[in-house]
Amino acid sequence: MEKxxxxxKDNVLETICEYLKTTNIETQYFDSYFEFLNFFQxxxxxxxxxxxxxxxxxxxxxxxxxxxxxxxxAINTLNKAKQEEPLDxxxxxxxxxxxxxxxxxxxxxxxxxxxxxxxIFDSRIKSFFEKNLLIEDIYKKTYNNKTKExxxxxxYKTLCEEIIEMDFFQQIFDVVSSAYPITAKFTKMRMLENLxxxxxxxxx
Numbered sequence: 001m002e003k004x005x006x007x008x009k010d011n012v013l014e015t016i017c018e019y020l021k022t023t024n025i026e027t028q029y030f031d032s033y034f035e036f037l038n039f040f041q042x043x044x045x046x047x048x049x050x051x052x053x054x055x056x057x058x059x060x061x062x063x064x065x066x067x068x069x070x071x072x073x074a075i076n077t078l079n080k081a082k083q084e085e086p087l088d089x090x091x092x093x094x095x096x097x098x099x100x101x102x103x104x105x106x107x108x109x110x111x112x113x114x115x116x117x118x119x120i121f122d123s124r125i126k127s128f129f130e131k132n133l134l135i136e137d138i139y140k141k142t143y144n145n146k147t148k149e150x151x152x153x154x155x156y157k158t159l160c161e162e163i164i165e166m167d168f169f170q171q172i173f174d175v176v177s178s179a180y181p182i183t184a185k186f187t188k189m190r191m192l193e194n195l196x197x198x199x200x201x202x203x204x
Contacts, residue, residue: 059105
């Protein structure tokens with residue numbers, strides 16, 4: 001059974017369509033994105049070495065000097081994600097603790113480990129939903145409570161999973177990839193997340 005109603009998902013996609021009429025999508029990170037992706041895709045099994053390099057790579061996108069404290073549990077989580085094994089709450093918590101104690105950092109390294117399954121989640125994603133009054137559970141404050149942060153990410157992830165299976169979204173994907181051909185190489189998950197990011201950053 002799907003968590004979100006068709007009405008809720010259509011509202012999200014209709015909002016994206018309105019932005020597409022007047023707003024450019026974000027392309028600033030495309031070159032580095034595909035370089036990062038290539039690095040991660042060439043890793044067969046994550047270990048301390050690859051985890052360290054990967055974590056510092058993704059923080060090159062952020063104005064933060066990360067505190068990376070890698071544990072074997074976090075390495076195991078990343079390998080589970082890469083192999084498409086389901087993650088439980090403790091897996092997310094182990095990863096957060098190793099990547100700057102941040103759900104943002106955790107979501108980014110998960111995305112590069114498995115870009116089909118894990119969307120990136122950050123303040124701009126939240127801002128898109130808040131600005132457009134869409135699905136409050138995705139943007140309401142969590143007050144640095146890690147359980148609430150993980151639950152919020154899982155709500156967002158579920159929404160993305162449901163949307164990318166819709167014919168309506170496929171139509172949007174086709175329109176964007178025609179206007180920006182390089183985005184045809186995006187997974188559906190990456191395309192959707194980048195639209196959220198773009199239409200927060202570039203809209204007025």
